[in-house]
Amino acid sequence: MGAWLFDPAHWSGPTGIPVRLLEHLGYTLLTLLIAAVIAIPLGAFVGHTGRGGFAIVGLSNALRALPTTAVLILVVLWAGLGDFPVYVALVLLAVPPIMAGTYAGVRAVDPMAVDAARGVGMRESGVLLNVEIPNALPLIYGGFRGAALQVVATATIAAYTGAGGLGRFVFDGLALQEFGQMLAGAVLVALLAVLVDLGFAGLQRLTVSPGLRPAGTGGKR
Amino acid sequence: MTWILENWERFWEVTAVHLRLSIVPVLAGFALSIPLGWFASRSAKARAVLFPLANVLFTIPSIALIVITPILIGVKILDEINVIVPLVIYTVALMVRSVSDALAAVPGNVIAAANAMGYRPLRRFLTVDFPLALPVTIAGLRVATVSNISMVSVGALVGLGGYGQLFTEGYQTDHTEKVLAGLIGTVVLAVLADGLLLLIGRLLTPWARAGR
Amino acid sequence: MIEFRAVTKRFEDGTIAVDELDLTVEAGTITVFVGPSGCGKTTSLRMVNRMIDPTSGTILVDGRDVLTVDPPTLRRGIGYVIQQAGLFPHRTVLDNVATVPLLSGWDKRRARTRAAELLEIVGLDPAFGKRYPAQLSGGQQQRVGVARALAADPPVLLMDEPFSAVDPVVREDLQNELLRLQAELDKTIVFVTHDIDEALKLGERVAVFRKGGHLAQYAKPQELLSAPANDFVASFVGRDRGYRTLTFLHADVPVHPVATAKLGERITVADWTLVVDEQNRPKGWLSGVDGEVEVGEDDLVSGGSLYDGSSLRGALDAALSSPSALGVVVDDAGAVTGVVKADDVIQALAKARAAGEVPK
Numbered sequence: 001m002g003a004w005l006f007d008p009a010h011w012s013g014p015t016g017i018p019v020r021l022l023e024h025l026g027y028t029l030l031t032l033l034i035a036a037v038i039a040i041p042l043g044a045f046v047g048h049t050g051r052g053g054f055a056i057v058g059l060s061n062a063l064r065a066l067p068t069t070a071v072l073i074l075v076v077l078w079a080g081l082g083d084f085p086v087y088v089a090l091v092l093l094a095v096p097p098i099m100a101g102t103y104a105g106v107r108a109v110d111p112m113a114v115d116a117a118r119g120v121g122m123r124e125s126g127v128l129l130n131v132e133i134p135n136a137l138p139l140i141y142g143g144f145r146g147a148a149l150q151v152v153a154t155a156t157i158a159a160y161t162g163a164g165g166l167g168r169f170v171f172d173g174l175a176l177q178e179f180g181q182m183l184a185g186a187v188l189v190a191l192l193a194v195l196v197d198l199g200f201a202g203l204q205r206l207t208v209s210p211g212l213r214p215a216g217t218g219g220k221r
Numbered sequence: 222m223t224w225i226l227e228n229w230e231r232f233w234e235v236t237a238v239h240l241r242l243s244i245v246p247v248l249a250g251f252a253l254s255i256p257l258g259w260f261a262s263r264s265a266k267a268r269a270v271l272f273p274l275a276n277v278l279f280t281i282p283s284i285a286l287i288v289i290t291p292i293l294i295g296v297k298i299l300d301e302i303n304v305i306v307p308l309v310i311y312t313v314a315l316m317v318r319s320v321s322d323a324l325a326a327v328p329g330n331v332i333a334a335a336n337a338m339g340y341r342p343l344r345r346f347l348t349v350d351f352p353l354a355l356p357v358t359i360a361g362l363r364v365a366t367v368s369n370i371s372m373v374s375v376g377a378l379v380g381l382g383g384y385g386q387l388f389t390e391g392y393q394t395d396h397t398e399k400v401l402a403g404l405i406g407t408v409v410l411a412v413l414a415d416g417l418l419l420l421i422g423r424l425l426t427p428w429a430r431a432g433r
Numbered sequence: 434m435i436e437f438r439a440v441t442k443r444f445e446d447g448t449i450a451v452d453e454l455d456l457t458v459e460a461g462t463i464t465v466f467v468g469p470s471g472c473g474k475t476t477s478l479r480m481v482n483r484m485i486d487p488t489s490g491t492i493l494v495d496g497r498d499v500l501t502v503d504p505p506t507l508r509r510g511i512g513y514v515i516q517q518a519g520l521f522p523h524r525t526v527l528d529n530v531a532t533v534p535l536l537s538g539w540d541k542r543r544a545r546t547r548a549a550e551l552l553e554i555v556g557l558d559p560a561f562g563k564r565y566p567a568q569l570s571g572g573q574q575q576r577v578g579v580a581r582a583l584a585a586d587p588p589v590l591l592m593d594e595p596f597s598a599v600d601p602v603v604r605e606d607l608q609n610e611l612l613r614l615q616a617e618l619d620k621t622i623v624f625v626t627h628d629i630d631e632a633l634k635l636g637e638r639v640a641v642f643r644k645g646g647h648l649a650q651y652a653k654p655q656e657l658l659s660a661p662a663n664d665f666v667a668s669f670v671g672r673d674r675g676y677r678t679l680t681f682l683h684a685d686v687p688v689h690p691v692a693t694a695k696l697g698e699r700i701t702v703a704d705w706t707l708v709v710d711e712q713n714r715p716k717g718w719l720s721g722v723d724g725e726v727e728v729g730e731d732d733l734v735s736g737g738s739l740y741d742g743s744s745l746r747g748a749l750d751a752a753l754s755s756p757s758a759l760g761v762v763v764d765d766a767g768a769v770t771g772v773v774k775a776d777d778v779i780q781a782l783a784k785a786r787a788a789g790e791v792p793k
Contacts, residue, residue, distance in 0.1 A: 064371070065407065065411030066407075070403055073391065073400050078397070113521050114519075115515060116513065117519075119513035120508060120532050121504075121505045121508035126505075134523040149276075153283070156282040157282075157284060167282075186289060189285060194280060197280075209523035
């Protein structure tokens, strides 16, 4: 693996490691963005109104059972090769954990704080945006980071239908019986997953109020 | 749907393989995660090692693990063990945390009362701690089972059995119905397994719903 | 002034929480709604700022029908304090207090300046402003809750069991603080509690609710004690109501001189001697020693509540709880001025009764 990974020839050109890494990162980030735009408002709305919670939980579980490979292949058969099938498959993978995290997070906000928010004269939109969502952020991030890990790992499969990303090394290695290339691909994916998670952990630290950190870490008493 | 009816025998065959490839790792992984989870619930040091390790294992793509396994343990690429081992690893990675959280959440006063009445450690674990930890543990087991059933298909990308074979064959022959059949099979299996575990959980923990 | 006119609240499941409530809360008073759980006291309170809307009837705040005002606008003009404070965990204490001014469109700087002032008003060091709610004790959180409610200087304050989640010592502090604040601010306060002692202590008027949302009695606290309207009120205010009535009686009780001694002094004691410190504050009682002794800390019998001239209840309790049967009387600085005897309190009570000062 080391020999393949550190061969300078594999680090340049349109099929080199940097390009595949960026492709993989691109799939991941755009997928997460689309999934968040769908899942966070949905989870937050249902969490806020308390209506349809059963549907959200059921939908999340059903989507979790969906095999990504099958979705990818189906969309390819229907719409042709390209990046579109990859995004459909990965977004369907990322939506359930983000939606479930958002829903659980909003439901878990101290009902006293929500009551007080209404009581001091916030409108419903204010209650949701200024109290419920900020307080739900730790759980939203929990679902989001879980989704990110899954998406980074699963984006590998995109290469099966000829798309790019680090999965190329795995499938090309498999086709050519090049063990070093396969292993290098796998290690790069795991490494990227760890880096992406670190990135979101940093973002979480920046955007979640220190008042919501576990007791005793929010500052001096 | 017509494909399933017209090819009932083939469908039944891949279903059996799929079931075997997903149930065996769940059982093995669950069995392994009980002692590990117990250990993690007792020791902060064990947690500091096991939890990050579980997270890292989770980040390895399943397809990669499936192709690496045969080389690591020296079997042929078409051996079913190549799917089973990665899925055992994922199951353990998921369940260690569930079991540990579940055991840690057993009320301290219950444990103190059991100790005060003279339970020895093993008996207390089997008859007090573990039963009380079951609801959370089973919730974790449901997630692990559903994701295993969905993940078995990945094995087909390297030529292994299960519904995944229908996906790859359907892809190669441009046969949408075949892919759909596998997808429906996977989802139905997942829903059935999830419902079964839910039911088992309810039967095993009648107290969890008392007083509601 | 808050007026309830034939207000009824029936919930969707058919339970009647409040039944034809007619009641007027006078401006500038603390009015307490008290009763067992499920009596509709909280529902009644929450209808004032439209957290709940009545099924029928009218609620007027300073003459304006609340149903004609959009709820958020209405609520910004009415302070609201709830159990466990309901602070926003993700905002600093200062930003929690600044919430309503910011909602009402003040600029951030002015809102924060006002919030800092309020922390001082409720007895918190402004340094607390930078902390998050999770870093405060329950009592401190509740003070912040009160500060937040007062921030926009609303004329009306609604308080829903605000002190029920804190321990008894802190609760008493908070109650005294509220009375002190009210003496300065003169708000119209509606205060809900299930604790009759709290109701009698804080309320200028007390509304006793009973199950099904009926108003059982609405009166001054001493009237509830001396003349409960029915058996429900009588049993709700409790067995000690004769004794509690004394809380509301202020009559002169003769103060007798008492022998005192300081620690380290050599004295001859025959009867009970009150030992005091350098500022003449009581330390404990000394008795039963023959001949001359040096007064040492170990010989003291501690005991007794102190009577500060507040009410006959305080005087009687001081006498009853003292090991010498002499209730120690102290002045505002806590220095001993003499003692009272239980007999004198009973006589003072008889005199007050004869003079018609005890409501029948």
